[in-house]
Amino acid sequence: MKNITLVISDDLKTEMEKHSSVKWSSAVRNIIEQKIADFYEAERIAKKSKFSLKDWRLIEKTVSKAAARHAEALLNESNG
Secondary structure, three states: OOOOOOOOOHHHHHHHHHOOOOOHHHHHHHHHHHHHHHHHHHHHHHHHOOOOHHHHHHHHHHHHHHHHHHHHHHHHHHHO
């Protein structure tokens, strides 16, 4: 098995230390494994898709804008 090094902020390290029962190495490994699985799934879907790269970029931009509007609405709601 190989080792990797992560750089994290002091604040994040402090928060991690508050939860010393968590096996952080295992948690990070699980997140990396899930991210890789997500990439494979996206690749599998893309291979079957009839969308062009231009179509996917338009979808990505639209979803990003919608997510930003949603986040802004939530912030305004909590501040109002």
